[in-house]
Amino acid sequence: MSKTEQQEAEYIINTYNRKPGLTPCLVRGEGVYVWDKGGKKYLDFLGGLAVNVIGHCHPQVVEAICKQAGILSHVSNIYYSVPQVKLAEQLIQNTMPGGKVFFANSGTEAIEAAIKLSRRYKPGRFKIISAERSFHGRTLAALTATGQLKYREHFNPLPEGFSYATYNDLESFAALIDEQTAAILIEPVQGEGGIYVAEENFISGLRELCDREGILLIFDEIQSGMGRTGKLWAHQNWGVRPDLMAVAKGLGGGLPIGALVAAEDYTSVFEPGDHASTFGGNPVVCSAAMAVLKIILTEGFLDDVHEKGLYLKKGLEKLISSYPDLAAEYRGLGLMCALELKKPVARQIYEKCITTGLLINAVGDTTLRLLPPLIITMDELQEGIDIIGSALTEC
Ligand SMILES: Cc1ncc(COP(=O)(O)O)c(C=O)c1O
Incomplete structure (x- = not known):
């Protein structure tokens, strides 16, 4: 074991399933590439799990972080903060005019x-309906909203009032609504569950259902947002508006941030003292986020993401026809996609890709998830597709 692997085993609580001798220790990143301690270079098709939307160490983000860190790195939310209000303005103007933001x-x-x-x-409406196979986070309420038993089963008793309907089955959501239902919560594209894209009738049907029943529609855009699907937010692909939207990951350009965006009708629900965060809306993180948004909103950037998404789709579909015994199906939207396998070899392929210098993700036994940085070029996409092809050959 290397010294880092030994220290990790000795001092870090084992929640991440890292493998000594296989899992790289990454020390540097630039664009779509990262390097490990031994100097080996990897093409990053995972993008920090959808965080590095504009790649690693983008010069404009680095500059924004360094500049703000030298001016004021933290201020309590008791006070006004310029980067925080500026970021909120940008988010609202590009997302939900009339709405407001809470930063986490x-x-x-x-x-x-x-x-x-x-x-x-x-008052009295407290139930949340989410989808089976969904993922919404790890704290107790977010975990309980997560529609995957494997994440919840060891943490009972969980908060009350959560139930799970079938993704893309509108009737199953309607059937769970009662007079205590507060909201429906879905990912417009399910990420951790293995990349499942909402059908148009389903997502627009949910909007109508929520309006009819007087309940809130919440979109979790934590993984699908920030340009990943070729639109700033995935729900814009269907023109269906949420009442609340959760954003995180890619927004901070590698720094930790989360944001709740509320539509106009819901901006006065919280009153002072109802909710708060010590670090939420931190000036350095907000400055980084503004730099990220500026890049993503540059004219033509999102159209390019759409084109690259089509290129990746075509490349994966070619693999499916070249390896009919092993590769089953492409799922995805833009640069958020999965290759479904016919055999439980996802982990094996993931390990082979690491050896060859490509970082991807295995979701369960049969799904490979790809979330490359949005700044990737077609040539770099092809490089990754070829490496996955070689790994399929070896399997
Ligand atoms: C759709 C979705 N929601 C929520 C979360 C939780 O976000 P975080 O890990 O930043 O708490 C994730 C993380 O993977 C996610 O993909």
Whole structure:
């Protein structure tokens, strides 16, 4: 074992399943590449799990961070803060004119804020309906909203009032609504569950259902947002607006941030003291986020993401026809996609890719998840597709 592996085994609580001798120790990143301690270079098709949307160490983000760190790195939320209000203005103007933002530090916290706001909205309405196979985070309420038993089963008793319907089955959501229901919570594209894209009828049907029943529609855009699907937010692909939206991951350009965006009708639900965060809306993180947003909103950037998404889709579909015994299906939207396998070899392929210098993710036994930085070029996409192809050959 290397010294770092030994120290990790000795001092870090084992929650991440790192493998000595296989899992790289990453020390440097630039663009779509990262390097390990031994100098080996990897093409990053995982992008820090959808965080590094504009790649690693983008010069504009580095500059924004360094500049703000030298001026004021933290200020209590008791006070006004210029980077915080500027970022909020940018988010609202590009997302939900008339709405407002609450800043937190992670996706989970953005979801917690959405759940609390939904419960605060109408007294007596506290139930949240989410989808099976969903993932919404790890704190107790976000975990309970997560529609995967494996994450919840050891942490009982969990908070009350959560139930799970079937993704893309509108009737199953309608059937769970009662007079105590506060909100429906879904990912427009399910990420951790293995990349499942909402069908148009389903997502627009949910909007109509929530309007009819007087309940809130919450979109978890933590993984699918920030340009990943070729639109700033995935829900813009269907033109369906949420009442609340949870954002995180890619927004901070590698620094921790979470944000709850509330539509106009819900901006006065929380009152002072109802919710708070010590670090939420930190000046350095907000400065980084503004730099990220500026890049993503540059004219043509999102159209390029759409084109690159089509290129990746085509490349994966070619692999499916070249390896019919092993590769089953492409799922995805933009640069958020999965290759479904016919055999339980996802972990094996993931390990082979690491050896060859490509970082991807195995979700369960049969799904490979790809979330490359949005700044990737077609040539770099092809490089990754070829490495996955070689790993399929070896399997
Ligand atoms: C859709 C979704 N929601 C919530 C979360 C939790 O975010 P965080 O890990 O920042 O707390 C994640 C993280 O993977 C996610 O993908």
